[in-house]
Amino acid sequence: MTPRSAAVLLNCSSRSNRAASQRARLAELLKGSGLAAEILCAERGQHMGELARRAARGPYDMLVAGGGDGTMNTVAAAIVGTEKTMGVLPLGTVNHFAKYLGIPLTLEGAVRTLVEGRRVQIDVGEVNGRVFVNNSTLGIYPTIVRDREALRKRSGMNKWLAFGLATLGGIRRQEPIRLRLVLDEQEIHLNTPFVFVANNDFKLGDLDLARQGPLGSGELGVCVAHAESRLSMVKLLASAVAGRLQKASDFSILRTRELLVEAPQRRLHVAADGEVLKLSPPLRYRTRPSALRVIVPPSSDIRAGSVRREDPPDQRAALGG
Template identity: 35%
Template sequence: MIQPARDAPFFVVLNPGSGRGDPDETRALIERVFTEAGREHQVLMCKDRPVSQVAAQAVDLACARQGIVVAAGGDGTINAVVNAVLGRGCAFGVLPQGTFNYFGRTHGISADTEIATRALLESSVEPVQVGQVNGRAFIVNASLGLYPQLLEDREAYKQRYGRHRVVALWSAVVTVVRGHRPLRLLMNCEGEQRKVRTLTLFVGNNPLQMAQIGLPEAPVTGAGQLAAVMLRPVSTFQLLKLMLQGALGRLGEAEDVRSFAFEELAVRPATPRRKVRVAMDGELFEMRPPLVFSVSPHALPLLKPRALPGDAAATPP
C-alpha cells in the first residue's frame, strides 16, 4: 500500500452542493490550514462541471506530482472521487460535508472541516474495502427497488426544505405511504440460484450503517464480504413498522427481512429489461443487467487519522 511523502501536495475536490455551510468559507478554511502547515495544495471546485470530471483532473494532477487526492463532500461526492482514484496508485483523503457521512464516521474522520483537514497532515494510509456493481465502485451501499425511490424523493425534499435529517425521514414516510411495486428477481449467489420477490435489494459495505439498523452481518461487512438485505412485500403499515425497527436498531429481528453475507451476487429482473435503476452512495445510475455485486479487487488507500486517547472525533458514534 502506497505511503505518500510527508510533503506530498494535496488536490482537493470540493463539491459546493454538499453540506449546509458556505462553500467559499469552506474553501478558505481548507486553504488556510494547509498554508499554515506549509503544504502545497490546490482546491478544485465543482461549480460548472460534474464531480466525476473534476475528480479525474485531480487524480491526474496527483499522479503526476505523487500527491494526495481529497474528496470534500458527502458520500455521493466521495463515491465519485473514489471511482477516479481506485487503482491509480495515489493516496486518498476525506473531508466529510454530507448529511449522514457514514464513510467518514466509520473511519474516525471528523465532520468538523478544520479538524479533519489538520488530521490529513498527520494521517497514514490504510487499505479500505470497496464494493462494486458491474465494475463501478461504492463505499457505503448499493440498492435497487424501493430504496432508490426513497433517495430520489429525499433529494427533491432536501432541495425544497433543506438538508436536514428530519426532512430525510419525512420524505421516506411519504414515499412509503404512496406504495411501491415489488421486484421479481433472479439471483445467483455463489452457485445457488433462486427466484425472489422483494420490495428492495440493499447491499451494504459499511459496518456502521449495518450495525445501526441492527443486522447480524455488520461485523463481516467491509471485512472481505458484503451484506444483502431484502424486504418481503408487505402492507404499508408493516413497511412503516419496519422503518421504525430500523431506526431503533432492531431490523434484524423482523420476520419480513432477510439478510445474508456474500462475496459475489448476480441479479437480473425476472422480466427482461434493458436497464435497471441502481442507487450507489446516494446517487442514482442506470445500469444494464445482470448486476454483479462483489468486493473490488482494489483496496482504497485511505488516509486515516491517528486515534488519540479521549479524542471523540476519531471514534465513530
C-alpha cells in the first residue's frame, strides 16, 4: 500500500526543554516509521482550531492530534463527517479519549499504531452544534475547570493541586441550577449541581461515574445529581472517589438518543471534553453515529456499542506498507 500523507498537529507554544525534547523524539519516530507525515505547530498566539481547520482543507489523508483531550476535541471537530481519518498521540495529562480507544500511552506505541492500526468509525456527541468525543458537563464541573485554569495562569500551580483547590472553592460557591430535561419523552424538573452527558463511557477523567456497560450506538449516557445542599454535594463527591456513586440515592443514571436541557439563564457554562463554552439554552444534545474515522491498534478491544464499522483486515490503515 502506498504510504498515505498525514498532518501531525501539536501545540508548540511551550518553550520548555521537555516539550522540545518530546517534539524531537516524535520527529525521529515519524521519520523511522515510513509514514509520510508533516508536523504542524500551533505557536504562541495561534489557536489550534484554526490550524486544524486549515489542515482539514489540505491534501492529508490523516490528521493526527498530539496533545490532551482538548486537542482531540479540536481535531475531531475539524474532520467529523468527512472522509479524513484521525490519529491520536496522547500527550496530555488524563488522555481519556486515547484510553477509551486503547491507544498506547507511550509515544513509540502511539506512532506504531498510526502505521499498523485499523480504521474504525465511532459516534461523536454534539451540543448546540459543538462536537465532543468524551463528555459534556453542566454545573459545578465547568466552574472547577475555569477556576483551575485561572489558578494555573496566575500562579503556575501544578494542575492537580489547582484542581483540588478549585474543587473546594466550587463546592463553597456553586449553587444548584434549575433545569428541565426532556429525554425519550420523559420530562424531569430539578435543581442540580451537576449534569454529565457521555458519548463513549461514563468516565470523567479517570473517575468512573456509573460503572455500567457500554453505550449502544447512537446512545448518550446522562448522569444527574439531585443533591441541593453543599453537604450532599460533599457526600456525592466522596461516593464518587470511593467508586460507589452509582449506588447513591440522589444520583440518577439514564440513557437516551437525544437530550433537551432548558434553563432560565440566558447563558450557561458548558464543558465539552474539558473545554468550557458559554452556550444559550435550550441545549440540544444528540449523537452523530459513525461520524468520526479513527485509527486504533489492531488488538484494541474498543467497545462495539460505539463502533459502527471497521475496515476488514485487508483494508487496515497499514500506512507504511
